Amino acid sequence: MAxxxxxxxxxxxxxxxxxxxxxxxxxxxETPEKALADAISAAREWIEHQRGKGVEIPAPxxxxxxxxxxxxxxxxxxxxxxxxDAGRTVRANLTMDAGLLAxxxxxxxxxxxxxxxxxxxxxxxxxxxNR
Numbered sequence: 001m002a003x004x005x006x007x008x009x010x011x012x013x014x015x016x017x018x019x020x021x022x023x024x025x026x027x028x029x030e031t032p033e034k035a036l037a038d039a040i041s042a043a044r045e046w047i048e049h050q051r052g053k054g055v056e057i058p059a060p061x062x063x064x065x066x067x068x069x070x071x072x073x074x075x076x077x078x079x080x081x082x083x084x085d086a087g088r089t090v091r092a093n094l095t096m097d098a099g100l101l102a103x104x105x106x107x108x109x110x111x112x113x114x115x116x117x118x119x120x121x122x123x124x125x126x127x128x129x130n131r
Contacts, residue, residue: 005066006080043082
């Protein structure tokens with residue numbers, strides 16, 4: 001997982017996050033939390049797009065560099081975690097309550113995806129939400 005530094009700005013119901021290390025990569029939303037969730041998704045898509053073109057992905061800058069070189073008055077720093085796919089799948093043995101597993105399978109089926117895809121999506125969302 002890479003952790004990029006984003007710059008949060010906004011008020012009321014309009015918030016935005018820009019990620020200086022990923023030129024043109026922005027997220028937005030009605031709350032800072034929604035803006036962060038959008039920025040996480042945008043960063044992942046930005047990186048995947050650049051990889052597809054064979055472009056080298058910039059390493060995350062140190063927070064102090066963003067703080068001293070990029071931050072303006074009224075803005076705040078946020079950490080934007082990006083879980084990058086390795087391009088290969090790995091089998092994992094998980095243990096959980098049978099009722100929870102049934103609920104996962106039910107929701108995955110409702111969405112038309114596999115159990116694995118549902119759990120991977122939930123993990124990405126949870127990792128981003130805890131920042």
